[in-house]
Amino acid sequence: MRSATLLEPRRFQIDALEAPAPGEGEVLLKVRGCGVCGSDMGPWKGIQGLEYPMKPGAPGHEVFGTVEALGPGVQGLRPGDPVTALTYRAYSEYDVARAADVVPLPPSLSDRVVLGEPVACAVNVSHRAGVKEGDVVVLLGTGFLSALLLQLLNRPEAPSPSRVITISRRRLSAEMAERLGVDESLSYDDDVHHRIGAVTGGQMADVVIEATGKQRPLDLGGELTRVRGRLIVAGYHQDGPRTVNMQLWNWRGIDVINAHERDPGIYKRGMEEGVRLLAAGAFDLEPLITHTFPLAEINRAFSTSEERPEGFLKSVVLPEARA
Numbered sequence: 212m213r214s215a216t217l218l219e220p221r222r223f224q225i226d227a228l229e230a231p232a233p234g235e236g237e238v239l240l241k242v243r244g245c246g247v248c249g250s251d252m253g254p255w256k257g258i259q260g261l262e263y264p265m266k267p268g269a270p271g272h273e274v275f276g277t278v279e280a281l282g283p284g285v286q287g288l289r290p291g292d293p294v295t296a297l298t299y300r301a302y303s304e305y306d307v308a309r310a311a312d313v314v315p316l317p318p319s320l321s322d323r324v325v326l327g328e329p330v331a332c333a334v335n336v337s338h339r340a341g342v343k344e345g346d347v348v349v350l351l352g353t354g355f356l357s358a359l360l361l362q363l364l365n366r367p368e369a370p371s372p373s374r375v376i377t378i379s380r381r382r383l384s385a386e387m388a389e390r391l392g393v394d395e396s397l398s399y400d401d402d403v404h405h406r407i408g409a410v411t412g413g414q415m416a417d418v419v420i421e422a423t424g425k426q427r428p429l430d431l432g433g434e435l436t437r438v439r440g441r442l443i444v445a446g447y448h449q450d451g452p453r454t455v456n457m458q459l460w461n462w463r464g465i466d467v468i469n470a471h472e473r474d475p476g477i478y479k480r481g482m483e484e485g486v487r488l489l490a491a492g493a494f495d496l497e498p499l500i501t502h503t504f505p506l507a508e509i510n511r512a513f514s515t516s517e518e519r520p521e522g523f524l525k526s527v528v529l530p531e532a533r534a
C-alpha cells in the first residue's frame with residue numbers, strides 16, 4: 212500500500228509499505244479519504260514534544276472508507292461496508308481501526324465524503340456548549356468546525372438562540388457564516404465589544420465559543436462573555452502555553468468549558484449522532500470541502516491548509532484519486 216510519512220516539519224514522503232494485518236477485535240479499512248484537520252497543522256509546522264519521522268499515515272484521523280478485512284473476533288461488520296472511524300494513521304491507502312471505533316454508514320452516505328471525526332467533535336462541542344432557547348451566542352472563528360456548529364445550531368429541533376454572531380478574520384469566512392444564516396457577522400477590526408454590548412443591553416453574550424486555538428480570540432472570548440455566562444474553548448491551543456485574564460474571569464464568574472473529548476466512547480457516540488444527522492439531511496459537509504488532493508500531493512494539501520488561499524475552507528486527501 213502507499214502511505215504518507217511526515218519525515219520532518221513540512222515534508223511528507225510517500226512509501227510503498229505492507230498493508231497492516233488487523234489483530235483481534237480490529238478491522239482493516241480501505242481509506243477513501245481523510246480530511247486535513249486544524250490540529251494536524253501543529254505536526255506539519257513542527258511543535259515541541261513531537262518526534263519525527265511520525266508513524267506512516269499519522270496524523271490522519273478524519274477518515275472514511277470501506278471495511279477491507281476483519282480481524283479475529285469481529286462481528287457486525289462485513290468486508291465492503293462503508294464506514295467512518297476513529298483512527299490515527301489514515302494518510303494512507305489502508306489503516307487499521309478497533310472495530311469498537313468504527314461507525315457504519317447508511318447506503319445514502321456510502322459514496323459521500325463523511326468525515327466522521329470532525330462531525331463527532333462538532334456534535335460533542337455543541338452538547339458541551341449547552342446553548343439554550345433565547346441565548347445570545349458568539350462564535351469566534353469561522354473555519355470548518357464553526358461551519359458544522361452553525362449548521363447544528365440551525366436545526367429546527369435545536370433550542371433557538373435569540374442571536375448568533377460570528378467574528379471572522381477573512382472576508383470569505385464571514386461570507387460563509389452569512390450563507391449559514393448567522394444574524395450578524397463581524398470582523399476583528401470592528402468594535403466588537405461595543406456591538407455585543409449594544410445587542411445585549413450591556414450584558415454581553417450568554418455563550419461564547421472560541422474555535423480558533425489562538426491567544427487573541429481566547430482573550431476576546433472572556434471579554435465578550437456575560438457575568439455567569441459560558442466560555443466554550445473548542446480551539447486546540449497546541450502551540451504553547453496561554454495566558455488568561457483570570458481577574459476578569461473571576462469577576463464575571465464565567466463557566467469555562469474545555470470542549471475536547473478523549474474518551475473513545477464519547478467520541479463514538481458523537482460520530483453515530485453526526486452520521487444520523489447527515490443521513491437525515493440535517494447538515495451537509497460537501498459544500499464545505501473546497502479542496503481535494505491525491506495522496507501523492509499530500510504536501511500540497513497541507514501547504515494549502517496552512518496558506519488558506521482565497522476560497523479555501525477544507526482540504527481532503529483522497530488516496531484513490533490520480534495525481
Ligand SMILES: NC(=O)c1ccc[n+]([C@@H]2O[C@H](COP(=O)([O-])OP(=O)(O)OC[C@H]3O[C@@H](n4cnc5c(N)ncnc54)[C@H](OP(=O)(O)O)[C@@H]3O)[C@@H](O)[C@H]2O)c1
Pocket residue numbers: 248249250329332333336352353354355356357379380381382384422423424425427428444445446447448470471472519524
Ligand atoms: N474541540 C474539538 O473537539 C475540536 C475539533 C476540531 C478542531 N478543533 C480545533 O478548533 C480550531 C478550529 O478548527 P477548524 O477545523 O475549524 O480549523 P480551520 O478550518 O483551520 O479554522 C481555523 C479558524 O481559526 C481562524 N484563525 C486562525 N488563526 C487565527 C488568528 N490568529 N486570529 C483569529 N482567527 C484565526 C481562522 O480564520 P480564517 O478562516 O479567517 O482563516 C478559522 O476561522 C482549531 O484549533 C482545531 O484544532 C477542536
